[in-house]
Amino acid sequence: MDAAPLIDSLFSDGRMLEIPWSIDYFSVLVGVLTGALFACDRRLDIVGTVASGLLTAYGGGITRDLLMQSHGVYFTSDPNLILICVALCFFVFYFRGLFRHLEATVFFADALSVGLFALAGASKAFECGYGVVMTVIFGAITSVGGGALRDMSVGETPGIFQSSNFYAVAGLGGSAAFTLLAFLQAPLVIAGIVCVFVVFSLRYWSVYFDWKTTSDPVLSQHLRSGAGKMGRSLKSVGQRALRFVSSVVAVFLHAGGTEKAMKAQRPKLSWRQRKGRGWSQAGRPEREAPSEEAPKPPDGGHEEPT
Amino acid sequence: MDAAPLIDSLFSDGRMLEIPWSIDYFSVLVGVLTGALFACDRRLDIVGTVASGLLTAYGGGITRDLLMQSHGVYFTSDPNLILICVALCFFVFYFRGLFRHLEATVFFADALSVGLFALAGASKAFECGYGVVMTVIFGAITSVGGGALRDMSVGETPGIFQSSNFYAVAGLGGSAAFTLLAFLQAPLVIAGIVCVFVVFSLRYWSVYFDWKTTSDPVLSQHLRSGAGKMGRSLKSVGQRALRFVSSVVAVFLHAGGTEKAMKAQRPKLSWRQRKGRGWSQAGRPEREAPSEEAPKPPDGGHEEPT
Amino acid sequence: MDAAPLIDSLFSDGRMLEIPWSIDYFSVLVGVLTGALFACDRRLDIVGTVASGLLTAYGGGITRDLLMQSHGVYFTSDPNLILICVALCFFVFYFRGLFRHLEATVFFADALSVGLFALAGASKAFECGYGVVMTVIFGAITSVGGGALRDMSVGETPGIFQSSNFYAVAGLGGSAAFTLLAFLQAPLVIAGIVCVFVVFSLRYWSVYFDWKTTSDPVLSQHLRSGAGKMGRSLKSVGQRALRFVSSVVAVFLHAGGTEKAMKAQRPKLSWRQRKGRGWSQAGRPEREAPSEEAPKPPDGGHEEPT
Numbered sequence: 071m072d073a074a075p076l077i078d079s080l081f082s083d084g085r086m087l088e089i090p091w092s093i094d095y096f097s098v099l100v101g102v103l104t105g106a107l108f109a110c111d112r113r114l115d116i117v118g119t120v121a122s123g124l125l126t127a128y129g130g131g132i133t134r135d136l137l138m139q140s141h142g143v144y145f146t147s148d149p150n151l152i153l154i155c156v157a158l159c160f161f162v163f164y165f166r167g168l169f170r171h172l173e174a175t176v177f178f179a180d181a182l183s184v185g186l187f188a189l190a191g192a193s194k195a196f197e198c199g200y201g202v203v204m205t206v207i208f209g210a211i212t213s214v215g216g217g218a219l220r221d222m223s224v225g226e227t228p229g230i231f232q233s234s235n236f237y238a239v240a241g242l243g244g245s246a247a248f249t250l251l252a253f254l255q256a257p258l259v260i261a262g263i264v265c266v267f268v269v270f271s272l273r274y275w276s277v278y279f280d281w282k283t284t285s286d287p288v289l290s291q292h293l294r295s296g297a298g299k300m301g302r303s304l305k306s307v308g309q310r311a312l313r314f315v316s317s318v319v320a321v322f323l324h325a326g327g328t329e330k331a332m333k334a335q336r337p338k339l340s341w342r343q344r345k346g347r348g349w350s351q352a353g354r355p356e357r358e359a360p361s362e363e364a365p366k367p368p369d370g371g372h373e374e375p376t
Numbered sequence: 377m378d379a380a381p382l383i384d385s386l387f388s389d390g391r392m393l394e395i396p397w398s399i400d401y402f403s404v405l406v407g408v409l410t411g412a413l414f415a416c417d418r419r420l421d422i423v424g425t426v427a428s429g430l431l432t433a434y435g436g437g438i439t440r441d442l443l444m445q446s447h448g449v450y451f452t453s454d455p456n457l458i459l460i461c462v463a464l465c466f467f468v469f470y471f472r473g474l475f476r477h478l479e480a481t482v483f484f485a486d487a488l489s490v491g492l493f494a495l496a497g498a499s500k501a502f503e504c505g506y507g508v509v510m511t512v513i514f515g516a517i518t519s520v521g522g523g524a525l526r527d528m529s530v531g532e533t534p535g536i537f538q539s540s541n542f543y544a545v546a547g548l549g550g551s552a553a554f555t556l557l558a559f560l561q562a563p564l565v566i567a568g569i570v571c572v573f574v575v576f577s578l579r580y581w582s583v584y585f586d587w588k589t590t591s592d593p594v595l596s597q598h599l600r601s602g603a604g605k606m607g608r609s610l611k612s613v614g615q616r617a618l619r620f621v622s623s624v625v626a627v628f629l630h631a632g633g634t635e636k637a638m639k640a641q642r643p644k645l646s647w648r649q650r651k652g653r654g655w656s657q658a659g660r661p662e663r664e665a666p667s668e669e670a671p672k673p674p675d676g677g678h679e680e681p682t
Numbered sequence: 683m684d685a686a687p688l689i690d691s692l693f694s695d696g697r698m699l700e701i702p703w704s705i706d707y708f709s710v711l712v713g714v715l716t717g718a719l720f721a722c723d724r725r726l727d728i729v730g731t732v733a734s735g736l737l738t739a740y741g742g743g744i745t746r747d748l749l750m751q752s753h754g755v756y757f758t759s760d761p762n763l764i765l766i767c768v769a770l771c772f773f774v775f776y777f778r779g780l781f782r783h784l785e786a787t788v789f790f791a792d793a794l795s796v797g798l799f800a801l802a803g804a805s806k807a808f809e810c811g812y813g814v815v816m817t818v819i820f821g822a823i824t825s826v827g828g829g830a831l832r833d834m835s836v837g838e839t840p841g842i843f844q845s846s847n848f849y850a851v852a853g854l855g856g857s858a859a860f861t862l863l864a865f866l867q868a869p870l871v872i873a874g875i876v877c878v879f880v881v882f883s884l885r886y887w888s889v890y891f892d893w894k895t896t897s898d899p900v901l902s903q904h905l906r907s908g909a910g911k912m913g914r915s916l917k918s919v920g921q922r923a924l925r926f927v928s929s930v931v932a933v934f935l936h937a938g939g940t941e942k943a944m945k946a947q948r949p950k951l952s953w954r955q956r957k958g959r960g961w962s963q964a965g966r967p968e969r970e971a972p973s974e975e976a977p978k979p980p981d982g983g984h985e986e987p988t
Contacts, residue, residue, distance in 0.1 A: 109843075115895035117850040118843025121830075136442055136748055137449055143749055149815035164899050203455035218427075218529075223830075225531040225837040231415075231424025238423040283421035287470050442748055443755055509761035524733075524835075531837040537721075537730025544729040589727035593776050 087193045087258040100183035101127030102155045105220055106162035116163050122220050123159040130215030134191050134208050141198050185269030188213035188244040189262050196252050209245025214238045233285040236276035244269030393499045393564040406489035407433030408461045411526055412468035422469050428526050429465040436521030440497050440514050447504050491575030494519035494550040495568050502558050515551025520544045539591040542582035550575030699805045699870040712795035713739030714767045717832050718774035728775050734832050735771040742827030746803050746820050753810050797881030800825035800856040801874050808864050821857025826850045845897040848888035856881030
């Protein structure tokens with residue numbers, strides 16, 4: 071590889087960042103590696119290993135490209151890279167034991183790779199003329215979308231959606247840093263380096279200092295005691311609005327008596343157990359209130375099929 | 377908000393329905409609210425809450441826009457709305473206790489929101505020149521696609537796919553009502569109002585009267601006694617066709633004896649436990665036949681990895 | 683149906699394969715059938731049955747069309763076929779008992795259908811000017827993507843990702859056969875027939891001879907004894923690279939001492955249990971090493987929400 075054009079392209083001052091193919095290849099291959107290791111962990115076969123590897127590496131970019139609709143799909147642009155990815159998946163599948171001793175190396179490579187994905191997503195959105203908000207969002211989607219899709223593809227809740235060390239937060243932070251600098255007219259090379267650095271640092275610090283996102287915010291706990299009172303007054307307002315809507319609706323639906331009938335019926339019909347989008351959520355917290363730490367029942371709130 | 381241009385735009389008789397932004401905002405924000413409450417219910421962290429909220433609100437529209445391929449993606453068209461959505465997700469995440477007492481309000485808002493999503497999906501398909509069937513389908517996908525994607529994203533079977541009060545049925549009904557009126561040259565404003573009204577009524581009635589979709593149709597039970605006889609005769613036809621195909625195929629594959637060999641082998645190889653798309657389905661009903669009410673075994677028909 | 687134009691179109695020597703609509707209809711309807719039987723198996727309601735049927739039949743094609751971005755979406759091109767599919771879903775839902783005795787017929791129809799889907803995917807990619815690699819990939823995605831999406835939509839790990847008789851392998855084989863012949867300038871009709879034949883044969887033989895993909899490759903087992911040694915030497919290289927990266931990084935992050943601090947901390951912080959993409963994979967094999975056959979713990983490596 072000749073370094074001169076690479077450096078030239080890095081420091082050209084156009085408003086378009088040419089990421090050298092070697093950097094693209096690195097981030098994609100690390101994505102494939104982590105995806106394939108994930109598949110081996112779940113004891114998938116070679117088909118699942120290849121699919122999981124490709125999904126992890128390309129999933130975020132595919133999501134970005136589909137949402138952009140007319141700027142090409144990166145996945146289809148470089149068939150040679152796909153061949154290398156497939157070969158890597160085969161290697162990981164058959165020699166999985168080798169990676170048992172490379173934990174920390176994989177961790178660092180992955181943190182770097184997420185940073186490069188955030189850069190790739192944000193810089194493409196910036197070039198395509200999206201605004202600040204969409205640039206940040208596209209960067210974040212590209213950086214962690216692949217991992218999330220991989221988790222979903224085997225029926226698990228994505229790790230980034232759960233209480234964990236920073237991962238999506240790191241991707242979002244790097245994406246925001248790139249966007250800020252890019253829209254402030256900083257050279258894109260600088261913005262890109264800062265982006266990768268921010269992602270890597272956030273990810274590293276989060277593991278080093280054991281920072282975690284929480285699923286049970288302190289604020290919520292503090293406010294819980296006051297929530298009943300405030301909730302009740304809100305409920306009163308809600309009920310009044312509801313009563314008005316209901317009575318208007320009831321005229322059309324079945325001529326009055328709605329609110330009363332609903333109230334009378336509620337114990338019998340056990341509304342809270344109803345399956346349905348808005349309803350089941352709304353009904354949940356009250357049901358769970360008596361014991362906050364109680365494990366979720368195995369039926370997961372689903373009704374038994376009748 | 378000035379009412380005059382809003383009313384003007386509502387009653388302009390063009391073949392294009394201008395939905396005021398305030399209505400769009402309402403339906404998206406209610407979608408975000410239900411998605412975020414769902415995430416709190418599953419104890420996701422803030423990343424999961426924002427992702428779940430956005431997916432619920434925009435998922436149906438994104439699916440519609442991707443299938444249309446060249447009419448823009450609504451999700452990327454209004455970054456300000458996304459910022460408001462994210463703020464709402466943070467509010468729900470930290471003040472989830474407040475919504476504990478607003479069950480009924482959330483239920484009504486959600487029913488209204490589904491109606492507005494059905495309208496948004498069907499009217500965009502109508503404007504883009506799709507026919508009756510696709511307009512109805514796009515309306516239904518837009519109305520309930522977000523909730524289904526949200527359920528899938530945390531590894532659950534979507535609630536709308538299971539025995540439950542009408543939800544997808546309501547979205548489909550409203551979408552069909554809009555399409556019927558729109559193709560009958562009714563003013564689109566009227567069609568839109570009817571659409572929302574039909575969705576809201578179906579959803580409300582379904583909960584009020586406890587109407588549910590079934591997963592075990594009565595027709596099937598009635599016919600079960602007769603099924604054996606009819607099934608056996610069909611099987612006989614099927615077996616004959618199969619025998620013919622097999623013998624033709626066998627000539628190419630390994631020179632005869634197929635059918636016999638397969639029969640001889642079947643007990644040993646336990647075909648019914650084979651994993652595979654067509655096969656596992658086909659094998660299922662017979663396996664389940666002895667006890668119709670028996671709970672599904674925990675292995676879910678998957679083979680143990682060997 | 684008049685046979686003459688059909689045969690004419692089959693043997694026209696253009697570089698474009700006109701697949702007769704009857705063949706398209708057959709493969710889509712068989713896909714719908716297997717999807718609807720799958721839904722009945724999981725006790726979904728009629729909404730889930732229709733969604734599962736359509737997803738199985740069209741999912742692969744939709745994935746292909748979205749990745750191609752500007753060559754139309756097959757799903758939206760033929761509303762009449764969708765109506766027939768929905769009708770078939772209703773039939774399967776209410777008369778599911780009839781299919782209990784048609785196992786083998788469904789198996790053969792499904793194998794044929796997968797072959798035709800592989801052909802449809804590969805031939806469209808070939809016509810659109812994609813190269814060898816992408817043509818093979820698009821063929822494979824189209825042939826088995828629908829089944830995989832259907833499995834994911836109900837929160838299961840796709841069957842094709844697990845140790846099983848050939849399914850994705852068959853689709854891939856047929857797709858590769860078509861691509862090879864097409865790029866060698868063979869008449870596309872011949873390539874198409876070979877494609878379907880290869881898929882059908884691979885699927886059939888795989889069940890007949892009980893060939894299965896494995897999730898625990900023999901190679902890996904043989905090499906396991908040697909893995910420790912090789913792994914340790916690789917680890918040593920990895921650690922050295924890591925130490926270099928770390929010390930460079932540490933200068934920026936918190937002025938030295940990184941590697942040492944990390945090592946000191948590891949037992950206390952229990953890095954291996956950390957949730958996170960790269961980390962959890964990397965950490966896994968070592969944890970599992972003591973008992974290779976031990977069943978996966980029920981927590982699936984997820985941390986308890988705190």
